[in-house]
Amino acid sequence: MKISVFGTGYVGLVTGVCFAEMGNDIICVDVDQRKVDMLKAGKSPIYEPGLDQLITNNIKAERIQFTTDAKTAIEKSDLLFIAVGTPSDVDGSADLKYVLEVAETLATYMNKHKVIVTKSTVPVGTCMKIKKAMEKAFAKRGVTHTYDIVSNPEFLREGCAIEDCLKPSRVVVGVESEHASEVMTRLYEPFLKNGNPMHVMDLLSSEMTKYAANAMLATKISLMNEFSRVCEKVGADIENVRRGIGSDFRIGPHFIFAGVGYGGSCFPKDVKALVKLGKDQDEHLEILDAVEKTNQLQRENFFHKIKNKMGHLKGKKIAMWGVAFKPGTDDIREAPALDLIQNFLDEGAQVVAFDPVAAGHAQEHFNNPSLMFADDQYKALEGASCLVVVTEWKSFKEPNFDKMKSLMKQPSIFDGRNIFSLKVMKEEGFDYISVGRPEIHKTK
Ligand SMILES: NC(=O)c1ccc[n+]([C@@H]2O[C@H](COP(=O)([O-])OP(=O)(O)OC[C@H]3O[C@@H](n4cnc5c(N)ncnc54)[C@H](O)[C@@H]3O)[C@@H](O)[C@H]2O)c1
Numbered sequence: 190m191k192i193s194v195f196g197t198g199y200v201g202l203v204t205g206v207c208f209a210e211m212g213n214d215i216i217c218v219d220v221d222q223r224k225v226d227m228l229k230a231g232k233s234p235i236y237e238p239g240l241d242q243l244i245t246n247n248i249k250a251e252r253i254q255f256t257t258d259a260k261t262a263i264e265k266s267d268l269l270f271i272a273v274g275t276p277s278d279v280d281g282s283a284d285l286k287y288v289l290e291v292a293e294t295l296a297t298y299m300n301k302h303k304v305i306v307t308k309s310t311v312p313v314g315t316c317m318k319i320k321k322a323m324e325k326a327f328a329k330r331g332v333t334h335t336y337d338i339v340s341n342p343e344f345l346r347e348g349c350a351i352e353d354c355l356k357p358s359r360v361v362v363g364v365e366s367e368h369a370s371e372v373m374t375r376l377y378e379p380f381l382k383n384g385n386p387m388h389v390m391d392l393l394s395s396e397m398t399k400y401a402a403n404a405m406l407a408t409k410i411s412l413m414n415e416f417s418r419v420c421e422k423v424g425a426d427i428e429n430v431r432r433g434i435g436s437d438f439r440i441g442p443h444f445i446f447a448g449v450g451y452g453g454s455c456f457p458k459d460v461k462a463l464v465k466l467g468k469d470q471d472e473h474l475e476i477l478d479a480v481e482k483t484n485q486l487q488r489e490n491f492f493h494k495i496k497n498k499m500g501h502l503k504g505k506k507i508a509m510w511g512v513a514f515k516p517g518t519d520d521i522r523e524a525p526a527l528d529l530i531q532n533f534l535d536e537g538a539q540v541v542a543f544d545p546v547a548a549g550h551a552q553e554h555f556n557n558p559s560l561m562f563a564d565d566q567y568k569a570l571e572g573a574s575c576l577v578v579v580t581e582w583k584s585f586k587e588p589n590f591d592k593m594k595s596l597m598k599q600p601s602i603f604d605g606r607n608i609f610s611l612k613v614m615k616e617e618g619f620d621y622i623s624v625g626r627p628e629i630h631k632t633k
Contacts, residue, residue: 190208190213190214190267190268190372190375190376191213191214191265191266191267191268192205192208192213192214192215192216192266192267192268192269192270192376193215193216193217193218193262193263193265193266193268193269193270194208194215194216194217194218194270194272194308195218195219195259195269195270195271195272195273195291195294196218196219196271196272196273196274196287196291196309197217197218197219197221197224197225197228197234197255198235198272198273198274199235199237199347199350199454199518199520200272200308200309200343200345201217201219201270201272201273201308202217202228202233202234202235202237202240203237203240203345203350203351203354204270204272204308204343204354205217205253205270206240206243206244206247206253206351207243207351207354207355207380208376209243209247209250209252209253210243210246210247210252210355211379211380212252212379213252213376214252215247215252215253215254216253216254216255216256216261216262216265216266217253217254217255217256218256218257218258218259218262219255219257220257221257222257225255225256225257228244228255229248229255231244231245231248232244235518235519235520236518236519236546236547237347237348237350237351237517237518238348238349238351238517239351240350240351243351259294259298260298263294263295263298263299263300263303264298264300266303267303267304267372268303268304268306268372268376269295269303269304269305269306270306270308270341271288271291271292271305271306271307271308271309271319272308272309272343273287273288273290273291273309274287274309274454275287275288275309275310275311275458275462276458277457277458277461277462280465281461281462281464281465282312282461282462282465282466282469283310283311283312283458283459283462285311285312285315285318287309288307288309288311288315288319289318289319289322292305292318292319292322292323292326293322293323293325293326294326295323295326296322296323296324296325296326296327296330296334297326297329297330299334299336300334301334302334302335302336302337303334303336303337304336304337304339304368304369304372304373305319305323305336305337305338305339306339306340306341306373307319307338307339307340307341307342307396308341308342308343310342310343310399310400310403310455310459310462311340311396312396312400312462312466313393313396313397313400313466314393314396315396316338316339316340316363316392316396317392319338320338323336337364337365337366337368337369337372338365338369338392339362339363339364339369339373339392340361340362340363340364340392340395340396341360341361341362341363341373341395342361342395342396342398342399342402343399344357344358344359344361344399344402345357347453347515347517347518347520348515348516348517348518349517354380355380356380356383356385357377357380357381357385358385359385359386359387359388360373360377360380360381360385360386360387360388361387361388361390361395361398361399362377362387362388362389362390362395363389363390363391363392363393363394363395363396364389364390364391364392365391365392370389373387373389374387374389399459400459400462400463400466401463403455403456403459403460403463404459404460404463404477404480406444406456407451407456407459407460407477407480407481407484408476408477408480409444409445410444410445410446410448410450410451410456410484411451411479411480411481411483411484411487412483413427413431413445413446413447414447414448414450414483414484414487414624414625415483416430416447416625417447417487417624417625418490418625420625420626421624421625421626424627425625426611426625426626426627427447427607427624427625427626428607428625428626430625431445431446431447446606446607447607447624447625448487448605448606448607448624449487449488449491449525449529449579449605449606449624450484450485450487450488450491450525451484451514452514452515452522452523452524452525452526452527453514453515453520453522453523453524454514454520454522454523456523457481457484457523458523460477460480460481461481463477464477464478464481487624488525488528488529489528491525491529491603491605491624492528492529492532494603494622495575495577495603495622496536498601498603498620498622499574499575499601501536502533502536502537502538503536503537503538504537504538504539505538505539505574505575506538506539506540506541506572506573506574506598507533507538507539507540507541507573507574507575507576507577508540508541508542508543508563508569508570508573508575508576508577508597509526509529509530509540509541509542509543509569509576509577509578509579510542510543510544510566510569510576510577510578510579510580510582510585511526511542511543511544511547511578511579511580511581511582511585511606512524512526512527512530512542512544512547512548512550512551512579512580513526513544513546513547513580513582514526514580515580515581516580516581516582516583518546518547519546519547519549519550520547520550521547521550521551521554524547524579524580525579525605526542526551526579526580527551527554529577529579529605530542530551530555530560531555534555534557534559534560538559539559539560539561540559540560540561541561541562541563541568541569541571541573542560542561542562542563542569543562543563543564543565543566543568543569544562544580544582545582545584547580548562566584566585566588567588567589567592567593567596570593570596570597571596572596572597572598573596573597573598574597574598574599574601575597575599575601575602575603576593576597576601576602576603577602577603577605578602578603578604578605578606578608579605579606580606581606581608585608586608586609590613590617590619594617594618594619599620600618600619600620600631601619601620601621602614602619602620602621602622603622603623604621604622604623604624605623605624606624607623607624607625607626609621609623611623611626611627611629614629615629618631618632619631
């Protein structure tokens with residue numbers, strides 16, 4: 190199939206590459222010349238395991254092209270995917286500026302019937318807004334073309350996006366016509382050979398499904414984080430509680446890890462957008478309001494625990510392991526590490542952070558001489574008064590504890606992801622404070 194994908198970010202690029210991998214002819218369009226130049230040279234502008242190789246393979250096989258030339262891409266394609274960003278607006282709603290810009294561009298250059306697919310996460314009713322924007326552009330041109338509109342929300346997880354895209358747990362498709370349903374079924378058939386379902390529904394339900402999915406996952410995390418605060422007060426261990434409830438099939442083992450809170454480019458903004466959507470409909474979403482507040486509180490609590498234990502932070506060196514919002518990505522959008530770093534800097538501390546792939550973005554974000562980046566996880570520890578673990582990268586899980594102790598000024602760890610066992614921390618002689626678990630104090 191001949192497909193163009195607008196937006197070469199975490200979703201658009203992975204989607205385009207995976208469609209190409211199945212043999213389709215893909216044109217990826219972006220307004221960012223720097224990204225397009227990198228992609229043309231076979232280099233991914235984002236870190237996503239396995240992505241570089243797939244880009245190179247598909248360029249070589251002439252199945253994928255990268256361009257800023259929207260007109261040619263539109264004219265040559267039958268399916269047009271919108272995968273641009275939908276960041277939070279000041280009032281919490283999703284800012285549809287980029288989506289509607291693409292809609293206008295599509296109508297400006299359309300030369301025959303097309304299927305237009307929204308992959309960006311958008312509020313319920315956005316497909317109708319896209320249609321309006323297109324009708325306006327057609328009127329301006331004095332030309333009109335027929336088209337099908339489809340909602341096809343994306344559920345991939347950064348860090349395993351290729352796997353999620355090639356073998357989705359389900360595909361959700363909102364349509365208005367039989368033709369659109371047939372086209373989408375044909376496109377996704379090779380991806381669903383494992384028997385996973387494609388759910389075809391109306392446009393509004395499809396748009397709502399994406400928000401409901403993210404809101405449900407964010408709720409699980411915030412609820413566990415609330416439990417963790419009670420555990421700390423009563424002396425219970427949230428990790429035992431997690432195991433105890435996770436084996437109940439009605440609850441399940443996923444997304445019930447307590448920690449320093451969720452971040453990333455999706456949960457924070459999508460929860461806010463759904464709360465705003467409810468408000469616009471005179472429906473106050475009390476649970477989701479609390480989910481968001483709890484998430485913020487969890488970050489603040491963790492910072493206060495560190496500050497209280499350390500006395501004051503002024504002039505102290507704090508080592509930080511991980512700045513990405515989760516392992517497997519260089520994405521730092523809404524990452525808990527950003528709030529923590531800012532708090533430490535505000536207190537006059539010096540922060541030396543290590544992250545295997547996200548350091549560059551964090552450096553750019555802060556551009557502050559009191560925040561430095563080490564090029565290895567141990568170097569970050571030299572002379573540090575404590576270590577703060579914020580992202581659970583694999584290499585942090587079984588470190589050389591003797592080496593850590595020899596480098597640090599004090600053997601003190603604040604673990605925002607509960608990556609170490611209490612038993613090991615006791616045996617290794619660390620002061621150890623984690624989330625929702627009893628504190629460990631070194632005896633020697
Ligand atoms: N990141 C995720 O894990 C994830 C998962 C599921 C859904 N989503 C949703 O997918 C959408 C995209 O997210 P993302 O993280 O890929 O965003 P991103 O910010 O990484 O990428 C967006 C890209 O769109 C480009 N762009 C902006 N205007 C354009 C235009 N007029 N024409 C062509 N390109 C244009 C930007 O230059 C940028 O490269 C969002 O709605 C997001 O909520 C994201």
